[in-house]
Amino acid sequence: MGDRIYTRREVSDLPAAAAVEPSHHVVLVGSTGIDVDPTRNHELAADYDSERRMQGPSLFSSDGAWAHLQVLGVHGQDRVNYPTERERDHWAGCMRRTLAGFWTGGPLVVLGDMNANPFHDEITGREGLYALRKKDGVGISRKVSNEKTHSVSLYNPMWSLLVDGGGEAPGTYYFHRRTRTELLWHCIDQIIVSAHLEPRLVGRPRVCTSLMGDTDIPLLNAEGVPLRVDDKPVYSDHLPVQIPIDIKKVESCRISAMP
Template identity: 25%
Template sequence: MLNILFWNLRRNAIEDSIADCIVENNVDIVVFSEFDGIDFIKIKKKLGKMYERIMAVQDDRKVTLLAKTTLSVTTVQQQNRYNIYNVKTAVKEYLLVAVHLEDRRNYRAAERIETIRCLVADIEQTEKLLKCSNTIVIGDFNANPYDEELLSKYAFNAVLFKKIIDKCELTNPNSLKKKRFYNPILHYISEDTEMYGSFYYEKEYMTPYWYCLDQVLVRKVLANNINHVEYLKRINTRDLLENAIPNSAISDHLPLLVNLQEVGNGV
């Protein structure tokens, strides 16, 4: 099992909670956004020698990553809004794409889509270069599952139902074949399990529903390897919610945990 965590930290110095979350969930790879002011040395000291921060040639910008030292993780490409990593476990090789797209308050959907187009082109180029299609995209998309940024054939081209991508991995807009991603989030959103979303701030957005801004996408070859996806609501005994919404003193986003089975499909 490969456990991947993403957390938008809201620039809060919550090093103890971060370390506790990693240990409690046996996280293999953790991706952060809005991590300014976080003392990663403090986190690493608490975790011991089991984890290492993966640094690039340039300074980290919108996203950064910690990984178990048992994994081989290298930075393939770094842009302002995303990083592409090559991850090798004892079982498989992956392309892990960490993203933090333009926020909804200051940018339009068209601006996020332009970034996504560049990102998808870089993903396709890297998949061909490394001959690896085990691609995982995780992060803060600043878009919901049914938004154009996720669904459009000219953006992520992500389908929400496994049967669709199982039937056909490619779409054909204007005679150009484009590979799809699979977005598993709808399978896990439920009132029964109180799995609503990752972000809720009624005062600002004036909406009575949760946003699913933090998501994970995978290529077809990994669609059946997703074992579980969850927005975490507590760390040990500490509740991450206050009055039924994320406690902004910790973060205004809930962490996203993805469990990926490593046996079976994948090349």
């Protein structure tokens, strides 16, 4: 799509943008042609998330071509300071409850630094975001274990980056100190969509290996590793990710969270 939604690490590359600053954890930015729906009280969204790591506005196009697109920004709890199964389960439940309180059932984008790969339980499980591969079922409502609530499965296109040769970069985050895992590359920065938007994705997600401007600024060195100086990232320790969505073809709709 011509209009894009940016995460915090992309803000410095924008010549002009209107930022929504909900907290120090998450920033959502709308480009020209995208406005925040004034009829929804977005300040209340912070109350859904006890960790203050999620925030979402409802958006519409200035030309009236589309409306009621909801975008939820996430900055997941990291796996170094919160590594235990109990802590991961707590964060998964936090994401699910926030999503349930925010999402009205129409077209939805969930994006940000998840601090989890697409295959981790807090991303795939019904007790978390319930974001799956297309072949695993999208838009399906399932009961949450030991609860009376239900989760509706989302579509996670980031799985396409996990295959060998999946893109210019093998992931969005390079863990250069292999102390806690054998994996070097991780796909923890993700763009996840509801079933309404899955058919409207234009191609696969792309991990950006340079910042585009008057001249392209590389983010990787000659070995294909994110640039670092004195063991610190030059720009960021993450690579940006993007995927085009043809939202002008998406009709406003509602789905039920119950079967």
